[in-house]
Amino acid sequence: MRGTLRADGERKRALIYDTALALFREKGFDATTMRDIAKSAGISLGSAYHYFPSKVAIVFAYYEEVQDAHEERVRKKLPRTDGLLERLTLVFETKLELVRRDRQLLGAIGATLVQPGNELSAFSVEGRDFLQRSVALFDAALEPLATTPEARRTMALLLWTAHLGMMLRLVHDDSRGQKRTKSLVSRALTMAVPLLQLAATPMGAGLLAQLRSLLEENGLMPLPEETLSEG
Amino acid sequence: MRGTLRADGERKRALIYDTALALFREKGFDATTMRDIAKSAGISLGSAYHYFPSKVAIVFAYYEEVQDAHEERVRKKLPRTDGLLERLTLVFETKLELVRRDRQLLGAIGATLVQPGNELSAFSVEGRDFLQRSVALFDAALEPLATTPEARRTMALLLWTAHLGMMLRLVHDDSRGQKRTKSLVSRALTMAVPLLQLAATPMGAGLLAQLRSLLEENGLMPLPEETLSEG
DNA sequence: CCAAGACTTTGAACACGTTCGAAATTGAAC
DNA sequence: GTTCAATTTCGAACGTGTTCAAAGTCTTGG
Numbered sequence: 001m002r003g004t005l006r007a008d009g010e011r012k013r014a015l016i017y018d019t020a021l022a023l024f025r026e027k028g029f030d031a032t033t034m035r036d037i038a039k040s041a042g043i044s045l046g047s048a049y050h051y052f053p054s055k056v057a058i059v060f061a062y063y064e065e066v067q068d069a070h071e072e073r074v075r076k077k078l079p080r081t082d083g084l085l086e087r088l089t090l091v092f093e094t095k096l097e098l099v100r101r102d103r104q105l106l107g108a109i110g111a112t113l114v115q116p117g118n119e120l121s122a123f124s125v126e127g128r129d130f131l132q133r134s135v136a137l138f139d140a141a142l143e144p145l146a147t148t149p150e151a152r153r154t155m156a157l158l159l160w161t162a163h164l165g166m167m168l169r170l171v172h173d174d175s176r177g178q179k180r181t182k183s184l185v186s187r188a189l190t191m192a193v194p195l196l197q198l199a200a201t202p203m204g205a206g207l208l209a210q211l212r213s214l215l216e217e218n219g220l221m222p223l224p225e226e227t228l229s230e231g
Numbered sequence: 232m233r234g235t236l237r238a239d240g241e242r243k244r245a246l247i248y249d250t251a252l253a254l255f256r257e258k259g260f261d262a263t264t265m266r267d268i269a270k271s272a273g274i275s276l277g278s279a280y281h282y283f284p285s286k287v288a289i290v291f292a293y294y295e296e297v298q299d300a301h302e303e304r305v306r307k308k309l310p311r312t313d314g315l316l317e318r319l320t321l322v323f324e325t326k327l328e329l330v331r332r333d334r335q336l337l338g339a340i341g342a343t344l345v346q347p348g349n350e351l352s353a354f355s356v357e358g359r360d361f362l363q364r365s366v367a368l369f370d371a372a373l374e375p376l377a378t379t380p381e382a383r384r385t386m387a388l389l390l391w392t393a394h395l396g397m398m399l400r401l402v403h404d405d406s407r408g409q410k411r412t413k414s415l416v417s418r419a420l421t422m423a424v425p426l427l428q429l430a431a432t433p434m435g436a437g438l439l440a441q442l443r444s445l446l447e448e449n450g451l452m453p454l455p456e457e458t459l460s461e462g
Numbered sequence: 463c464c465a466a467g468a469c470t471t472t473g474a475a476c477a478c479g480t481t482c483g484a485a486a487t488t489g490a491a492c
Numbered sequence: 493g494t495t496c497a498a499t500t501t502c503g504a505a506c507g508t509g510t511t512c513a514a515a516g517t518c519t520t521g522g
Contacts, residue, residue: 009500034479044502046482055479107346114341116334116402123403161396169449171347172354180449187445191438207422214418218400218411240470265509275472277512286509 013051016041020058029059029104056112059105066098067133073098074137085193087141092163092185096170100178107171123219132222135160147200154212155196157220162188244282247272251289260290260335290339297329298364304329305368316424318372323394323416327401331409338402354450363453366391378431385443386427388451393419 019041023032034055038048052058073094081087099106113121139156170181198204215221250272254263265286269279283289304325312318330337343349350357370387397416404412429435446452 012500033477035477045480046502046504047500049480050500053480103347110345111342114345114399114402115338118403121403123400165392168345169354171345172349172352184445184449187441191441191445210418210422214415214422218415243470264507266507276510277472277474278470280510281470284510 009051012043016043016048016051017058017061021062024059024105025102029108056108059108062102062105063109066095067130069098070095071133071137074140078140082144084142084144084196085189087144088138088159088189088193089186091137091141091159092166092189093182095163096166096178096181096185099167099170100181103171103173106167110167110171131160131220134163138163142196145196145200148205150212151200151205151208153221154208154215155199157215158211159192162192240282243274247274247279247282248289248292252293255290255336256333260339287339287343290336293333293336294340297326298361300329301326302364302368305371309371313375315373315375315427316420318375319369319390319420319424320417322368322372322390323397323420324413326394327397327409327412327416330398330401331412334402334404337398341399341402356450362391362451365394369394373427376427376431379436381443382431382436382439384452385439385446386430388446389442390423393423 016037020032020037023036023040026032027036034048035045037058038045041048052061074091077090077094078087081090112118118124135153135156138159139152142152142155142159145152145155166181166185169184170178173181175181199208212221247268251263251268254267254271257263258267265279266276268289269276272279283292305322308321308325309318312321344352346352349355353362366384366387369390370383373383373386373390376383376386397412400415401409401412406412430439443452
């Protein structure tokens with residue numbers, strides 16, 4: 001049966017994934033070799049490459065899981081959370097808690113994201129879904145703001161950028177429990193909320209509109225319509 | 232004579248550096264191997280490693296040169312440049328012009344910067360001089376702003392962060408002459424200048440002070456005094 | 463001119479990520 | 493039950509960045 005075959009494949013892929021992640025966390029990303037992973041999973045080196053095209057691909061699978069978990073947790077708690085600060089804190093802190101212990105893996109992702117011609121970059125078409133899903137969470141958190149959808153989307157993208165900054169800080173944060181990054185998030189959000197509220201007023205509309213067209217031109221905004229597919 | 236020895240060493244180092252850079256630009260960073268560099272420079276593989284501890288170390292030498300050139304050009308033209316927008320444009324565009332053609336090398340630098348435990352990161356002590364020198368240029372550009380030195384320094388650091396964003400955009404910018412990044416810089420600065428002027432008023436002072444302490448706590452501001460060396 | 467020490471050069475060797483062709487296994491069709 | 497194509501497994505082999513110990517060269521002091 002084809003289903004069984006597939007399921008077995010999935011199971012093996014999961015085995016490799018779990019083994020790899022355990023080793024990454026135990027010895028670090030660089031110190032864990034593909035041979036380690038294969039041996040520890042009880043398969044051959046070549047077999048591992050049948051399920052993952054590269055070592056970082058395993059980390060990208062991890063990040064996909066992080067993204068899923070982030071979405072799930074935020075969507076669950078967001079309806080019960082009032083206040084802009086509280087809602088934004090929820091999105092940021094949930095993400096932080098999810099990745100806090102895996103700084104080396106974030107570093108590996110960041111390294112490939114910075115490579116020109118990489119398919120998973122924020123600026124690339126392939127990475128766009130990834131980006132948009134993440135931005136959508138910030139957008140949802142901004143719901144209490146009475147403003148236009150476009151303005152909200154723009155602010156959400158700004159927050160996503162800030163969240164990138166959080167990740168960069170995290171990668172280098174050796175403090176116990178990553179309290180430095182935690183404190184950074186909390187204080188930065190306290191500062192950001194009044195600014196966001198200001199931006200949501202008619203006074204901020206002009207600035208946001210400018211910002212939006214800037215981001216659009218650089219492929220960071222979702223395309224408004226799919227009707228522009230001419231060469 | 233010891234001097235001669237040193238000079239010869241410098242000359243050889245320069246030869247390796249020049250050869251490597253030419254190859255990087257011709258074939259790309261990844262496609263250029265250390266063996267290529269050694270062969271092309273007419274030396275052995277081991278000898279290359281006598282002058283540069285690693286392949287990226289060559290790229291860091293390149294970036295040091297970029298930094299020097301950036302400083303020199305900006306310092307030369309800044310006194311003759313009036314207006315905040317013009318001064319900031321000078322700093323940003325000079326940098327962009329210097330690195331525009333070397334996106335792959337920037338990617339290699341970025342990749343190691345994102346690695347935890349890296350000595351040259353913006354958050355590490357060893358990289359601090361690098362950061363401070365760069366921030367100082369933005370600080371100088373902000374001179375027309377009538378405000379406190381601390382506020383100016385804070386804004387300079389923000390601009391440096393924006394400049395990091397420019398570099399990230401650049402790495403993925405395939406457009407002819409990197410006009411996308413150029414346009415981004417020009418438009419972003421147009422938006423930024425009024426905001427900076429606003430921040431320089433008493434109204435913005437509170438926000439800037441908060442921001443400053445935030446940045447200080449994360450090791451991004453220069454230490455005010457060296458008198459806190461109690462471990 | 464020689465000896466000692468420092469600096470420089472060398473290429474073999476190592477460990478790694480990745481590729482590849484061939485062998486083994488599987489499931490479906492008859 | 494046999495056959496066949498597809499999938500999966502395997503580990504040798506490749507190219508890479510980097511290390512290292514041994515050999516070579518040069519500088520200095522006598």
